[in-house]
Amino acid sequence: MSIKVGIPRGMFYFDYYFLWKNFFNNLGVDVITSPKTNKDILNKGVELCVDEACLPIKIYHGHVDYLKDKVDYIFIPKMTSIHKKEYCCPKHIGLPDMIKNNIRNLPPLIDTEINLKKSHKNIKSSVFHIGKHFKKNSKTIAEAFQKAYRQYQEYIEMTTSKIIPIDINTKYKELSYITNVKKENYGRRIMVLGHSYNIYDYYINMDLISKLNKRRFDVVTAEMVKENRSREYAARLPKRMFWTHGQRIVGSAFALIEEKSISGIVYVSAFGCGLDSVLIDLIERKAKENRIPFTLLTLDEQTGEAGINTRVEAFIDMLEWRNRDEIDLSTHG
Ligand code: SF4
Incomplete structure (x- = not known):
């Protein structure tokens, strides 16, 4: 054995x-x-x-x-x-x-x-x-x-070829089986940010990625931006970031915000995470300067799905009004 x-x-x-x-x-x-x-x-x-x-x-x-x-x-x-x-x-x-x-x-x-x-x-x-x-x-x-x-x-x-990492983990048993993997196809993208264990564990975040896909948004995550690119953007911060995961998250967000290739950002954070509180502040400010809508979902063991659904639906509705009416609704208060 x-x-x-x-x-x-x-x-x-x-x-x-x-x-x-x-x-x-x-x-x-x-x-x-x-x-x-x-x-x-x-x-x-x-x-x-x-x-x-x-x-x-x-x-x-x-x-x-x-x-x-x-x-x-x-x-x-x-x-x-x-x-x-x-x-x-x-x-x-x-x-x-x-x-x-x-x-x-x-x-x-x-x-x-x-x-x-x-x-x-x-x-x-x-x-x-x-x-x-x-x-x-x-x-x-x-x-x-x-x-x-x-x-x-x-x-x-x-x-980094636009396939959500968890799709590889869950749908494909061995890499060699991957041939026609689903790529982006809705023509509009939301960036989902946070630590991998918060955004790819569907139970923790109540299947957020599927919720966004069902509303016909493609999802892009930090892992889908090449590492050297996210490092290049993270290096522009006035102070060097010593957390590797923080660099990846903030650098990839800055890259996509600046190229204006995303409709909005959903940040998924664990309640009480000190690292996230720093990242959220940096990313939300950058998003605001570039008029990219941003929302935060904070999770703990008491978080209920109804509350998450309401937040996500309201965020998507706002993105759709923005796109349809070409108005610049503020999502930052
Ligand atoms: S405190 Fe934040 S970075 Fe540290 S393990 Fe928890 S979620 Fe991850």
Whole structure:
């Protein structure tokens, strides 16, 4: 029987699932994921986690709890830095410790630190540390990662070819199956911004992307803007941003605002997220200067779908009045 590694379907799942899944598979290890977020997973996460944590962290606890009796290891890397001279949110860094503290009877965690703050080359030692759980030979581990990384590059190419990342994750089992993937076709776009785990977890945001598609708007997200482009725009900020995810979100928003290729922006934020509060302020101001409508959806475990629907419908109605009547309704108060 082969070894099973669990990857919880939360937090970095939405960014790096393909990379790590393929790496483990290339080492001959099976990967098990938790199901899509549902009421039970949310409730369990809320029960296990401290009240002060943000919603995605609570939900992540629910995913880990689901997996704990079904796998030999759970993969929860300590994500300190994923880019030179930059950091992740402190809650990402503390995640493995938080999980160990809050959930009993866990299988062994693979909680290797990923820290590229000094050099991207540091990924090598993290990869060997992870791979050594399953293979002794360093060359085998290196080859498994190189192959996974090439597969991951194909995935990144897909996302920057106007395909919403989660569509690749959910609809297509293997990248090689992708042929006629649905591209934009409504001729008008809304940018949905926020952390990947807030905008691609359909349970957290109550299927926001489908709601916008049903009203005949295409959706574009930060991951669909090429990284070098979003970095170029983020570099124009008067002060350098040290959070990698913040750079991506703010830079991609500035790029599309300036090229005026979007009808509006919906920002999806977790209640109490300090990083989001900085980003929201910067993006809302930029949108206002360029007369791009902006709305904010703040989520916690009490958020009801009726409230989200009302906000989204009102926002879309306003965009349609604007387009139809060619008037410049202010959406910023
Ligand atoms: S960036 Fe915000 S939403 Fe994400 S883990 Fe940190 S506090 Fe939570």
